[in-house]
């Protein structure tokens with residue numbers, strides 16, 4: 001687990017179907033809210049579909065992966081369970097979104113770890129949410145479902161160095177929360193710059209946070225959730 005690095009470049013070798021199934025079954029052993037299992041996984045191995053997703057969100061890991069798994073937050077089965085017993089159904093809102101997003105995330109992380117344990121590699125691709133509506137149409141996602149992220153899996157073309165995390169003390173606190181000094185951020189900017197070396201993206205770690213949280217968030221996710229009956 002401590003050797004994890006995201007892999008974005010893959011060889012042409014495919015993950016055998018039975019091994020992929022075992023990897024995903026290991027993923028599905030994850031804990032899940034009240035055993036509801038509020039997620040689905042779309043396994044994309046077809047090159048045409050991979051290309052269509054790449055056209056929406058041009059990240060090379062999507063096209064290069066042996067399998068691109070789209071993790072879907074899913075209350076569609078929940079609707080069927082509820083309707084067995086009552087006519088009312090309240091899928092909307094933040095709490096329900098957290099239930100399905102956390103369930104899907106735990107399965108995805110387990111899946112990635114299982115793949116890594118067998119020598120495969122992968123990367124989570126969250127930016128597919130920028131094209132949530134188009135992707136939902138492409139994958140025939142029904143009401144009460146939404147694409148959360150993809151997981152590109154395959155045989156690593158090369159081994160990356162393990163990316164340093166924030167210091168333990170900046171993230172793990174004894175007994176109560178400890179608000180951090182700005183210096184923690186500056187020191188980590190420095191650490192990241194040294195780690196990246198030649199491959200530096202030209203921006204500091206903290207500047208990349210500005211691009212996310214210093215600007216209004218994209219609206220594609222909300223619009224798609226509203227269209228699918230998951231947000232008002």
Ligand SMILES: Cc1cc2nc3c(=O)[nH]c(=O)nc-3n(C[C@H](O)[C@H](O)[C@H](O)COP(=O)(O)O)c2cc1C
Pocket residue numbers: 004005006007008059123124125126127128149162163
């Ligand atoms: C929810 C989520 C979404 C992510 N989305 C992307 C993405 O769209 N593209 C990408 O290249 N990496 C993506 N990543 C991978 C992160 O950039 C990566 O995990 C992080 O930089 C730490 O690097 P490491 O995994 O190599 O340790 C995502 C990771 C998570 C958890």
